[in-house]
Amino acid sequence: MAPTDHPDSFAARGTLKVGDRELEIFRLDALQSKYDVARLPFSLKILLENLLRTEGNGAVDAADIEALATWDAKAEPANEIAFTPARVVMQDFTGVPAVVDLAAMRDAMADLGGDPARIEPLVPAELVIDHSVQVDEFGTRTAFAFNAAREFERNRERYEFLKWGQDAFETFKVVPPDTGIVHQVNLEYLARVVFVNDRDNQAYPDTLVGTDSHTTMINGLGVLGWGVGGIEAEAAMLGQPMSMLIPQVVGFKLHGELPEGATATDLVLTVTELLRHKGVVGKFVEFFGPGVTSLPLADRATIGNMSPEFGSTCAIFPIDAETLRYLAFSGRPKELVDLVEAYAKEQGLWHDEHAEEPTYSDVVELDLSTVVPSLAGPKRPQDRVPLSHAKEGFRSALGELLGDDPGQEVAHGHDEAIAESFPASDPPANGAPGHEPDPHEPIDAPAVAAGTVIAQRSASAVHVALDGQEFDLDHGHVVIAAITSCTNTSNPSVMLAAGLLARNAVARGLTRAPWVKTSLAPGSKVVTEYYERAGLTGDLEALGFNLVGYGCTTCIGNSGPLPDEISAAVQQGDLAVTSVLSGNRNFEGRINPDVKMNYLASPPLVVAYAIAGTMDINLTEDPLGRDAEGNEVYLKDIWPSTAEIARTVEEAVQSDMFRASYGEVFEGDDNWRGLEVPTGDRYAWDEASTYIAKAPYFEGMEADPSPVTDIEDARVLAKLGDSVTTDHISPAGAIKKDGPAGAYLQSRGVEPKDFNSYGSRRGNHEVMIRGTFANIRLRNQLAPGTEGGVTKKDGQEMSIFEASEQYIAAGVPLVVLGGAEYGSGSSRDWAAKGTNLLGVRAVIAVSFERIHRSNLVGMGVLPLQFPEGETADSLGLTGEEAFTITGLADPMNAGELPREVQVRAGDVTFTARVRIDTPKEADYFRHGGILRYVLRQLAAS
Template identity: 50%
Template structure:
């Protein structure tokens, strides 16, 4: 049977033909598996006998088996994108020094970088706020932005979308994705797919495009033509029935779904939606669901392509030719949703979910999966105050519910009370792709203003739309002035409160919180509310729909039951209840149909690459290689290729290693990787001070990810790290074994490097859990670590260690550092055979100070032959560079 077929636009690799050739009915395969299958078919030239193709055709029997996946494109945001660009620029330098043309190093697939993570809400609640925030943004980030602008000029297949344009995921779904790619050279059609260096890349699944978040190291490898090697996942089908009740919105659905899927443990699995209820959801609602996949733990939340997807392409102004090509291909290649085949699709598990049972909800106080029905929110906040310190509690007493302190807010004499809402933010990509919830917020604001309700000056209100289309349709509806009246002025177009860029509170409020440790709250229309993420002084953080964000801003306190107590009094002194001003679904849809149209999106994206005056005024000369500034504290040329350029051995040391850290279970990438503010007296702070940077200008580790000098000094420096080698001293300390002196980890590593001594880390279970954080791997590599032995590894971190050329080893079942009586004083050596094989058994010898030796077996966690190559070459980037020579 011919696997390559044709339609009116071009040729394509038929997943149905491949399935038929193996006596498999295509209707039995989940739609997300069909996309993986097409990728394997295409990359193997249509060879149905290829191993990856066979494994995917029989995916249920091969869950956990590794396959290669080649995404169609890469999308980056600036926090994670700057280090990627730094690495590419460094590779290009190295290539030139090795006698290769500079253009040898260039992305092999399209790369879009959206600058959206650097703006902070320094000012809010007034019309001048956005201009002030942008000014401060450029003051802080000009060096980084010049690097990105240079990359745009110097690399093919790379384009940067300037700051203050919108949020990465909203731009991706509204504008960048074609849904179906077309290679004109080969006249081949294939599904769009995308990897992003932001975990919420999963939002694109709402449009029927497969994509998820990866670490920057993996993204770099893929953009240079390497495959992503990952395990065939279980696929959990979510069968949706019913329709959402009037007044219940997509945010409520997303929070309910997050709770249910967390309870069903979908971590690391694919989730795929289907059923009659699925057909009731438009793409904006689906995108809200898909965006929350990291919160419910799955790799993706896939929404198969259907008529609603076509309607969304039309709404967002895609051209007719693209829509026609996409529609024809998805149908011809059995990738379009067919409701009549629902019963035939074979999932690993099916979860039933009735949309009609969803109610208005919030989630918090510290995790997105902890959903609370609106009517129970006030009581739950009271419980959280008294509950033990943890995911559900603040560890305070009942008496603290009465805490209050007077504050002077520039002449407004207010009283700060327990439960006060201090941040109310319309933020993040979770909701701002969805006109329904934003129009709903505008309608509630209109009715509140008309009744004379106001927001307390204690509340920091802000609005950061995900795209400029939002401003256009809210202005067209006439609702924007009402949001402005309540203080929800637009402060930025970018990721703000949800990623910790909420900015400062009023100084008097911050001083009061520092003195009293009072339990106050933030309410945001975002997707993450982890402890200290929104603001370090705010204890309770709640996710909610934009409509509820406005409502809580009016109520002003979490102890107000919005279902039974008033939001305030109208002009006549009469109480106003939430039910009096809550919009119905019909009212919202009427506005949406009238004012949200393709002209709105076409206008918003017409000049997307042009940028504001501040961006265009950045003077960046065109050059094949980047002009590194040795005095820069933001961007520096990393040393990854120094030995390769000098033709020295690059395989890491595995003999005579000394232990840098001995840590327990659940050490996260937040413990390992530099994050948050930079302390004045830390090694990184001392470095910046020595380079004439004042403390107020330190900025964050995140903003300095392009400078390895700063980042390596912040690696393993978390104040909450418990390293047994710190001899009781918590934080980034270790014992330098030659003198048995306890010192900062960075200082010890400097001495070890002078000694020529390699390093090892011993860890417990789930080492490297949490966000992907590339610097958790890059940092330890630069500290001199070559081997990590753990009881188990988090998937992405293990992969990152392998791609940075380190040796991850796993103890044999039942073995731990404790059972083997290893205290970290030993000298370690790994016995490596000439020919390494994935997951083979390796012997480790640990020589104690008295000369005795402990021998123990480990499993090599280089899980593929490709990863073994990376190890031999010192890392994946070194391997790619070697292949180009």
């Protein structure tokens, strides 16, 4: 829209002079005489500017602006607005299928008689390849080079395709692999805070959507953005405003300062617990109060990162002096820093400790001085456990796990079984005075020298010989200790705390337990540079924390296999072993298929648990081990002080590191530059490829959509319980040799050793559809007693994919029944795409996670909610019934948005709530999904 076409109903167009440049802005104070916009939350002011600037684009009019300016903080969201983000950011797992869809849309556009070149990102789109490196080698100085080489071997086809996309699409840029994690690269380099559109000479807030739920990390920098599915991101790239309801905004008031020994990780786990308890799903969270000024930018980013874990759409901090300090420190040009300050102050977006408090829908408060060292686990990020109670929390969780597993020896009851596994008497460490060595405990075994709880053999233990050492592996042993994930690796204070703790531990003669797979996967090269400058690299390596790659590894499930001997012992004893990682996700089956219990912790605690080797220890009271003189060493003896950490950060982290690391960020290494890339505006699909395949969503598509129909005589493909995450639904992690996806790959000549992960094959729908609902921990109640992608059809057990094929061949529509929080977790578009391709017409659940519900609509799948207070079980549904859903077609085809439909399932009839929430979503649904809608709009214009 040209500036002259803008209606400017509120006379908001103005100018801002910064240096020798004069920029057009849309002034928020133009509304102040009629509406008290000065008291709006920071995040809503950004949305209001967005509406003022995009008025007249066909999706925004004066009434929308007035609806936001008159926001009622206490009202339930009801007013729809259209948000137009300034840019889109992607990671490669979700970005590859997005580019596949764009390439397929170019073909479909040609088929409809349009110009394929019309399919082009209209806003900057940046993709960071960060999710493909796996921890194959660890604990060696060659680990990084080895893992990077394996990454290119496995993913060459994908990388060639992405490099083609970078050439074929003018506004699409790719940050090559082995550079950093998308959210850290976004924080340290890509984010602008204030965006300048040179075409229109306009300045406006930097806003974005990302194809990863942890896009919210950028909220710490005062940038409004959140995670969406790949299909929504594609529409945003193609210039489609994003339909949303004006949200409620929960203010989170901070005061005080973090106490000695508490880290940003402990703070974010506390915030996650508080906000999960409060209930903020679908809401904005905004931090304010005097405590904000005491939080470094990196701590703010750590909190923003975990917004998906407490369920909010975003978790944003305002722009203030700390924002400017970070921008300058991270190498942004002075002109940008000056612009951010001038714009924020001019628009009422600036925060200081004397600023008037905005109006909020609700307020949560936290005194930072009450934060204590914590973990979260063993399977949900909101399940915080104070470090002082971690041992008893672990034992309680283990009791539940053993009790659920009839294969375990629990004849004496849970407590006695646990006591048998973990004797109360803790013998002194092997080699210490007065200890008679056990024949299974070699004197020189570092693990025994490091631990005091784990030395005694229990009834459940399995004896292991590994790399010349022998030991007993048991329940609770930590087999993975990973410093990984965007949440913490962007934060110098916790990363350097880990290095300092490692230095102190090595000085006392401690080492890691030999069964622990250790890894260090920083979010950017800046981290390894400041480790070097602080002189801590060698100490981390002495404990096995060698660099394994720059990317999202363990947290996304790319932990790599455990050593064969460890894996065999785990399976032999059916052991409940654990992982400890500095990540944000610890859902069942996510980290490693051999690991049943996963704990989130700060980087220094990850190092501590690698030394301890077990979760069955109270690190606040029990010794980690003994030094060379036989003296007990406690965690408090080696934990660095807050002052020492701050001093090390100041000395080691320098501005020049950012400039050097990001100087040629899009160039890549020799591997990237040497890729052979196909040319042309349309992609030359390779029928033999098992990585990249033409998306099927446009097959048989006509210029006009077919009428919506009701759903008749549908059958249930899966009946699922509460808290089914997108990790359970979407293919993720390792591909099983004997599963449908594994069988398909082998039929195409791919050997199991070359399967790679599901994430790496997201560009091939044939693989992905076979892995949908195939998570090893999924429990389908239609097939009781089973785990994984299993269902029953006509009384016969079979894979969900096989049943789907049979139903589709017979023309039978399908539904899925779900519980509360259906689809929580990462913003996986394949959780919706796979559901669609399996033939599922509707998902009926107790409640939905925000992104997944939107993605289902975006793929033409109908989300329905059971009546308030009801579940599938309370209604007496077994999943064996035939389902007929009526009351959808007539209003939809008349251009209306139905709020309810009638569902008849066997002898049961109930009214379900339609979770198509906005008129724009109704349009998407009528067209069979957002991609078809956008394509038809572009073809028609």
